[in-house]
Amino acid sequence: MSDVTAIQNLVQKQKALKAEVAKVIVGQDEVVNQIVLSIFSGGHALLVGVPGLAKTLMVNTISQALGLDFKRIQFTPDLMPSDILGSEILDESRTFKFIKGPIFSNIILADEINRTPPKTQAALLEAMQEKSVTIAGQHYKLALPFFVLATQNPIEQEGTYPLPEAQLDRFMFAIKLDYPSFAEEVQVVKSTTTDFSAKVDSLFTAEEIIEFQHLIRRIPVADNVIEYAVTLVSKTRPDNPLATDFIKNYLDWGAGPRASQNLILAAKTHAALNGKYSPDIEDVQAVATGILRHRIIKNYKADAEGISEEMIIKKLF
Numbered sequence: 001m002s003d004v005t006a007i008q009n010l011v012q013k014q015k016a017l018k019a020e021v022a023k024v025i026v027g028q029d030e031v032v033n034q035i036v037l038s039i040f041s042g043g044h045a046l047l048v049g050v051p052g053l054a055k056t057l058m059v060n061t062i063s064q065a066l067g068l069d070f071k072r073i074q075f076t077p078d079l080m081p082s083d084i085l086g087s088e089i090l091d092e093s094r095t096f097k098f099i100k101g102p103i104f105s106n107i108i109l110a111d112e113i114n115r116t117p118p119k120t121q122a123a124l125l126e127a128m129q130e131k132s133v134t135i136a137g138q139h140y141k142l143a144l145p146f147f148v149l150a151t152q153n154p155i156e157q158e159g160t161y162p163l164p165e166a167q168l169d170r171f172m173f174a175i176k177l178d179y180p181s182f183a184e185e186v187q188v189v190k191s192t193t194t195d196f197s198a199k200v201d202s203l204f205t206a207e208e209i210i211e212f213q214h215l216i217r218r219i220p221v222a223d224n225v226i227e228y229a230v231t232l233v234s235k236t237r238p239d240n241p242l243a244t245d246f247i248k249n250y251l252d253w254g255a256g257p258r259a260s261q262n263l264i265l266a267a268k269t270h271a272a273l274n275g276k277y278s279p280d281i282e283d284v285q286a287v288a289t290g291i292l293r294h295r296i297i298k299n300y301k302a303d304a305e306g307i308s309e310e311m312i313i314k315k316l317f
Contacts, residue, residue, distance in 0.1 A: 004277065006215050010040070011275045016203055020065040023198040025058050026191065027184040034175045034290050035062055035149065041269045042213045043172025043262060044128055044148040046113075046163075046294065053177045054188075055151040059109045066209065067202030068106035068145070075116040077159070081123035085133050098135065103127050106143060106206060110150035114160040121167055124148060128170045145209045165253075165297075172262045174294035219268045220278050229263040229284050235316050236296050246315055250302035255295035262291050289313050 014036055021032050031047070035058070038045040047055045056072070063070035073084055086101030102108065103124075113121065127133050128148050132141045150171070153160060168174070180188060234242045237254030247254075264279075266287035271279035293309045302312070 003215060003218060006212075007219075007272050007275065007277060010212055010215065010272055013203060014040075014273050017062075017065050020200050020203060021058070021061050023200060024061045025054060026187045027180050028054070028058065028177065031058065031175050031177055032062070034173050034287075035059075037266055037269050037273070037287065037290075038173045039066070039145075039147055039209070040212055040216055040273070041172060041262075041265045042145065042216075043265070044150070044170060045173040045175055046168070046171040047149065047151045047175050047177060048154065049151075049177030050179075051153060053179070055177060056109060056111055059107070059149045059151075061200055062149075063107040063109075064200040065203055066107070067204045068206060068209070069143075070107045070109070071102035071105040072109040072111055073102050074111045075113050075120070077116060079116045079120050081120055084120070084123045085127075085135055088136055096136075098138065098140075100140075103133060104140075104142060106145055106147070108146075108148045110148055112153060113150040114152045114163055117161055118164060121161070121163060125167060125170065128167075143206075145206060145213065168294045169256060169258050171294065172266065173290040175290055176293070216265070216268050216272055219272060221264060221268065222278065222280075225267070225279055225281060225284060226264060228281050229267070230260045232284065232288060232316055233257075233260045233263065233292075236292065236312075244315070247312070250298060250305075250307055250312060251296055252299045253297035255292055259291060259295050263288060266291060285317055288316070292316075 017036065018032060025032065035045055049055060060070065060072070082101065084101050084103050086099050086104070088096045088098050091097045110124065127142060127146070131144065131146050132139060134140075152163070231242060233255045234240050235244065235247060236251065237243055238248045238251050240254070243254075263284055267279035267283035270283045270286050271277070276283070289310055292313050296309055296312060298307070298309065298312070
């Protein structure tokens with residue numbers, strides 16, 4: 001199958017995927033879009049929102065529709081790294097045997113990831129970056145495709161540990177969930193207070209998803225689009241000559257090179273899902289907020305004046 005036909009096929013399949021998800025999830029189109037973007041780009045996503053906005057249900061529904069193996073890890077203050085990665089036990093013949101933890105799955109839902117101390121959060125780092133884990137000196141490859149979709153309650157809530165910058169940077173997208181509109185909430189209440197439960201069909205195989213990820217990496221990108229993405233990221237760094245006074249005033253820290261890579265990968269995916277064969281500057285702008293939101297660090301002045309990350313990113317354009 002040629003790449004052109006494959007892109008047309010991807011457009012059809014992602015429409016069907018969204019239709020399956022919509023059987024269970026009311027509204028939240030932009031959130032579903034960004035999760036789908038990160039999955040076909042081969043990245044991880046962090047969902048940020050208050051409890052009760054169906055974050056867990058959304059991830060569960062999407063993994064069912066993708067036909068992938070799914071495990072949920074509930075992060076708590078007493079969770080240990082071995083609860084995620086697995087551990088070695090002595091069997092009857094007195095030899096060590098490795099029992100795999102829930103990380104050995106295609107989609108990991110790290111629920112309330114900021115409720116666990118940094119030592120346990122760090123257990124995900126190697127898996128997210130290298131797609132492998134090292135336990136007791138043994139190296140284990142994870143089955144592909146592999147995604148971490150993490151949920152996080154806003155930091156202001158009690159009993160949370162902020163995610164370290166190194167870990168945040170490994171998430172391709174940080175996706176903000178808002179409360180549903182009045183009409184959507186009415187629909188949610190109607191659909192969840194009856195005996196009916198929708199059945200979600202599996203539309204993909206693991207091999208198909210890997211093939212689509214390779215297809216997206218093969219999409220050509222014009223030099224001016226790559227230069228635009230790198231310029232956008234450079235502008236977020238207060239000590240960079242490209243940074244404006246606005247950025248110098250309100251940001252302590254800008255985004256690293258991973259942001260530039262992710263902007264281009266996500267722009268390729270955004271173009272492909274919209275039936276285009278190469279991304280342009282509009283595609284980079286369409287994905288920029290989700291990719292830069294968690295990679296820029298505001299200063300106290302921005303907080304005092306109520307300036308959000310989204311406002312800062314809009315100024316970059």
